Amino acid sequence: xxxxxxxxxxxxxxxxxxxxxxxxxxxxxxxxxxxxxxxxxxxxxxxxxxxxxxxxxxxxxxxxxxxxxxxxxxxxxxxxxxxxxxxxxxxxxxxxxxxxxxxxxxxxxxxxxxxxxxxxxxxxxxxxxxxxxxxxxxxxxxxxxxxxxxxxxxxxxxxxxxxxxxxxxxxxxxxxxxxxxxxxxxxxxxxxxxxxxxxxxxxxxxxxxxxxxxxxxxxxxxxxxxxxxxxxxxxxxxxxxxxxxxxxxxxxxxxxxxxxxxxxxxxxxxxxxxxxxxxxxxxxxxxxxxxxxxxxxxxxxxxxxxxxxxxxxxxxxxxxxxxxxxxxxxxxxxxxxxxxxxxxxxxxxxxxxxxxxxxxxxxxxxxxxxxxxxxxxxxxxxxxxxxxxxxxxxxxxxxxxxxxxxxxxxxxxxxxxxxxxxxxxxxxxxxxxxxxxxxxxxxxxxxxxxxxxxxxxxxxxxxxxxxxxxxxxxxxxxxxxxxxxxxxxxxxxxxxxxxxxxxxxxx
Numbered sequence: 067x068x069x070x071x072x073x074x075x076x077x078x079x080x081x082x083x084x085x086x087x088x089x090x091x092x093x094x095x096x097x098x099x100x101x102x103x104x105x106x107x108x109x110x111x112x113x114x115x116x117x118x119x120x121x122x123x124x125x126x127x128x129x130x131x132x133x134x135x136x137x138x139x140x141x142x143x144x145x146x147x148x149x150x151x152x153x154x155x156x157x158x159x160x161x162x163x164x165x166x167x168x169x170x171x172x173x174x175x176x177x178x179x180x181x182x183x184x185x186x187x188x189x190x191x192x193x194x195x196x197x198x199x200x201x202x203x204x205x206x207x208x209x210x211x212x213x214x215x216x217x218x219x220x221x222x223x224x225x226x227x228x229x230x231x232x233x234x235x236x237x238x239x240x241x242x243x244x245x246x247x248x249x250x251x252x253x254x255x256x257x258x259x260x261x262x263x264x265x266x267x268x269x270x271x272x273x274x275x276x277x278x279x280x281x282x283x284x285x286x287x288x289x290x291x292x293x294x295x296x297x298x299x300x301x302x303x304x305x306x307x308x309x310x311x312x313x314x315x316x317x318x319x320x321x322x323x324x325x326x327x328x329x330x331x332x333x334x335x336x337x338x339x340x341x342x343x344x345x346x347x348x349x350x351x352x353x354x355x356x357x358x359x360x361x362x363x364x365x366x367x368x369x370x371x372x373x374x375x376x377x378x379x380x381x382x383x384x385x386x387x388x389x390x391x392x393x394x395x396x397x398x399x400x401x402x403x404x405x406x407x408x409x410x411x412x413x414x415x416x417x418x419x420x421x422x423x424x425x426x427x428x429x430x431x432x433x434x435x436x437x438x439x440x441x442x443x444x445x446x447x448x449x450x451x452x453x454x455x456x457x458x459x460x461x462x463x464x465x466x467x468x469x470x471x472x473x474x475x476x477x478x479x480x481x482x483x484x485x486x487x488x489x490x491x492x493x494x495x496x497x498x499x500x501x502x503x504x505x506x507x508x509x510x511x512x513x514x515x516x517x518x519x520x521x522x523x524x525x526x527x528x529x530x531x532x533x534x535x536x537x538x539x540x541x542x543x544x545x546x547x548x549x550x551x552x553x554x555x556x557x558x559x560x561x562x563x564x565x566x567x568x569x570x571x572x573x
Contacts, residue, residue, distance in 0.1 A: 123195030138208030161349030272337030282383030392477035462495025525557030
């Protein structure tokens with residue numbers, strides 16, 4: 067969608083086509099309201115419309131969110147990731163609360179990304195049409211509105227959970243934007259419909275929110291990926307619901323995630339003792355389940371290659387699963403070096419039993435979440451000789467934990483993919499495959515590509531019948547940039563389908 071062409075944007079608005087949802091927002095001058103392009107309200111006149119690339123841009127221009135189409139429930143697309151990695155990295159940090167404490171500003175955020183504050187503001191204006199501060203403020207407002215409408219939380223708790231510094235500031239902001247007090251935004255039975263949609267998550271255990279994605283979404287593939295790698299005690303999959311323990315700043319809770327296909331989203335239940343952690347937890351859920359991917363844009367680019375086009379058409383909603391937390395993902399990657407997925411899963415269970423933090427949590431009957439994944443400090447101080455793995459990899463695991471324990475910012479996102487890979491490769495025992503895998507899963511780099519992976523090369527055999535070398539596959543993947551991570555996911559899926567076909571008993 068070319069936002070520089072208002073006429074084409076207006077035609078998209080008139081069509082109410084779902085494909086444009088999340089790609090543009092319209093501000094209506096006659097009402098002062100901004101909407102999604104699928105809003106059921108009467109289409110405004112062209113001369114009254116102003117078009118924006120994001121909700122923060124519309125809000126920064128002085129428009130307030132529509133109460134009918136609810137911009138806070140629009141899918142958060144990450145289509146700009148291919149053009150500005152710095153913006154996507156900044157958005158991830160903002161989602162984790164980087165600008166919520168009132169102390170660290172845009173300059174501090176730029177320092178973490180290796181750019182100046184002025185350059186960061188310019189990039190945000192270019193790609194999102196709003197400043198970093200405006201993005202953070204809009205996220206707080208829209209999350210607060212969603213909590214008010216979808217849950218029965220007390221309004222004082224909503225203010226804390228959404229990241230407002232005080233209840234007074236929360237009341238003033240929402241009254242200014244919506245022209246009414248926060249309580250007037252709440253439906254009489256808020257929360258009941260959300261719990262009814264949660265597809266198997268038991269009510270009464272935390273707060274349930276719906277987090278949107280842009281269809282299609284291959285939920286079975288995502289759940290299968292997580293189920294094949296779940297670590298006993300930390301994660302479980304039961305009746306189509308993924309659950310895991312969550313540990314943040316010494317506090318522990320749980321999340322439960324179920325598919326809500328009719329609502330085009332995931333029902334996420336968060337049960338955590340500190341409300342201020344809610345935005346960070348939801349941000350992690352979005353990254354693990356890759357909810358920000360615009361798979362239509364990605365698929366269109368990959369389909370320019372005939373071989374990849376056949377894989378995309380077979381799995382149009384395939385996503386690239388992320389890691390819950392960078393250190394955890396890096397540990398999983400080390401445990402998975404030169405072993406099968408089941409073997410890596412077994413080692414993960416041994417590590418958690420050895421040095422994971424035991425927890426006692428409220429959970430559904432039959433739940434088996436007993437531990438939080440160990441911190442770097444606990445792994446560094448543990449006797450890893452008990453792990454059934456080569457001593458060289460135990461040394462790598464220990465050195466990794468010591469490095470993260472002494473430098474907690476070690477896994478913060480670098481300015482570019484090459485910088486991230488170089489920083490990872492400086493750790494002893496972290497080679498090219500491990501670095502690329504961590505970049506793909508933990509850093510959510512859309513162009514990361516672990517070409518040396520054996521399953522990846524096995525999937526590439528489907529094109530020629532010959533397994534390519536890592537160098538040949540790297541050269542072959544050039545045409546898939548800047549979405550090589552998604553091409554890798556399709557190759558892994560192809561390899562898994564081929565193996566299942568070979569293992570199927572003959573009749």
